Structures are given as C-alpha cells and as structure tokens.
Amino acid sequence: MKALPTPPAPPAWAVEESHRRVVLLLNHVLQQEPQAMERLARQKGRVVLSQWRDFTFKVQATPAGLLDLAPADATADLTLVITDESPFAIAQALMQGDKPKVRIEGDVQLAAEINWLADHVRWDVEEDLSRILGDAPAHLLMQTGRTFAQALQQFVGKRAAPSDTASGTAA
Template identity: 50%
Template sequence: MATQSPFPFLDGLFERIAQGPRPPDWLVNEAQQRLVLLINHVLMQERAATERLIPRKGRVVRVQWRQFFVALQVTPAGLFDLAAQGGTPDLRFEVTETSPLGLAQAALRGDRPPVRIDGAVDFAGDLQWLADNLRWDIEDDMARVIGDVPAHTIASVARSAAQALRGFVRKSGAAAGGAVAPWSGNGPLP
C-alpha cells in the first residue's frame, strides 16, 4: 500500500535540484554569442577549416549536454552562426557524461567526453576533422595584447601547471583502480 508524503512540496525535490537552476534566457544567449565568436576566431586562423565548411553552408549542428544546448548553422563564409530556434538540426551531438566532475576529469586526462551522434555522417566527419586539427593559439592572442615575452611566460606556466595536474589525476586514477576517487568534502583532496 502506497503512502503519501506528509510534505507534498518535497515530491520531486531531488530531481529539481539535480537539474539545477535554469539561467535566464538573456544570459544563455550572450554565452552562446561569445562561444560563436570564439569558434569563428579559431576557424579563421586556419583557411583549410573554413574551406572545408563552405560546402556545408546552411547545415545545422546541435550540441547538447544535460539541459544545455547550442545550435550552430554554417554560414556561406565557412564560419558558424546561431541557428534559428525551432529548426531541425542536420546533426546532433549529445554529451552522454552527465557529471560535471566526470567531464572535468576526462578533460584533465586529455580524453574526449563520450558523445552520442545522430545525423549526417559527412557533416560529422568534417566536424571531427576540425576537432582533430584545430587548436586555439591562446599564446599568440595574448601576445597581441600584452607582448611576446609576458605571453610566453604565462603560457609556459599554464602548460606546466596543466601537465602537473594531468599527472596528478593519472596517479590518483591509478591508485583508485582506474577511476579517480570522488572527494567527500571532508579533509584534503585525494
């Protein structure tokens, strides 16, 4: 016999907490616009990338993680713009790892997150080529603002810190039997 909760407002509380708060639409739009600017900045550094996308003009890719998504449309210049809302994407990428900690650990190990791909295979192949061959040269961008020497110094320190962090994550993962032990919140980090 099923019993009802004496606190009906608690029904589904954990599900609502797990979904997290929804950011306001204006903030989501601004973040997506900035993401498009960054992606296009990286694309414009490599002519082969834009040339590869030009034949795909008008195609839409939707990338989703949990309730967050962005839909991008290829422009005639071989760049990206936000796609019109409500359109049907030609390609869908859904990141299947739902844990932010799991995504961060995978990134620190240098692994790509697990994704489910649905849609146009040729378009997916072009985007895979972009992911494999494009890198943001942040040191060059910083050098334009603060100069070559400070930019090189900052980039070197950042690379060393990232390498040390990756080594730490690998050692922690090996000690935990292949998986990084979760931190309980009590005591020092594992």
C-alpha cells in the same frame, strides 16, 4: 545525504548572449585555419545541435565557412550528445588528451567534417595573448598554465589509479 538544490535556470537573454560569445570565439579560431573554413563553407546552412545534460547549443554553418547561431526552430542535421554526466569525467578525458564520449545522430558527412575540425583546429592562445601583452609575458603566462595543467593531470591520474592502501592491502 541530501542532494544540493539545483540553481535556478539563467534567463533566456543570458543564455543567448553566452552562446553568441562562444560563436565569436569559435569563429576567431576558425579564421586562423583557412582549410577549416573551406570545409565548413561546403556545409553552409547545415545545423549542428550539441547537448550535455540540460545544456543545448545549436549552430549553423555560413557560406563564409564560419558559424552562426541557428534559429530556435531549425531542425538539426547532426546531433552531438555528450554522454558523460559528470563534468569531472569530461575534464579528466580532456586532460588526458581524449575526447568526451559522444552519441552522434544524423548526417554522416557533416559528422566527418566536425570530427576533422575537432582533430585539426587548435586555438593558439599564446599568439593571441602576445598581441595584447607582448611576446615574453604571453610566453611566461602560457608556460605557467602548462605547468599547472601538467600538475593537475598528474593529480587526476593519481586519483583515477587504484591504490593498494585504499583496498586495505597495505604493502
């Protein structure tokens, strides 16, 4: 079986723009949690590098307790490498409420703060949607999304569980 050709790398400007959009989203979520911003402000100037496969994302904590893109030549104080190669394995872990497997290198205190953020900061999507669509449509849209996510989680769970018929021992 032939492997699919890898798509060409996106242009540098598109990568940088997508990183800027992710930083905007992260900052939007952080601004809803004052304690998260306080914790991040204590780490001002510290750089976190996240990697998965060929994808890298480097951010720096600001004095305001938000994030900004780190300069390309900035040395990372903390490196987080997602070790699962399969996007499906990562999605499955997330659907089950787990974190993907990550190798952590660098500053322990910064790692503890990032872990706290990952455990305690959540995006209230429904609240944001209600500002645009109104309360009832936002609630309906989110309920539909939750139903879809539950169905997908059940499907993934069934696919991950070993099947008696798959091993040739039908009951």
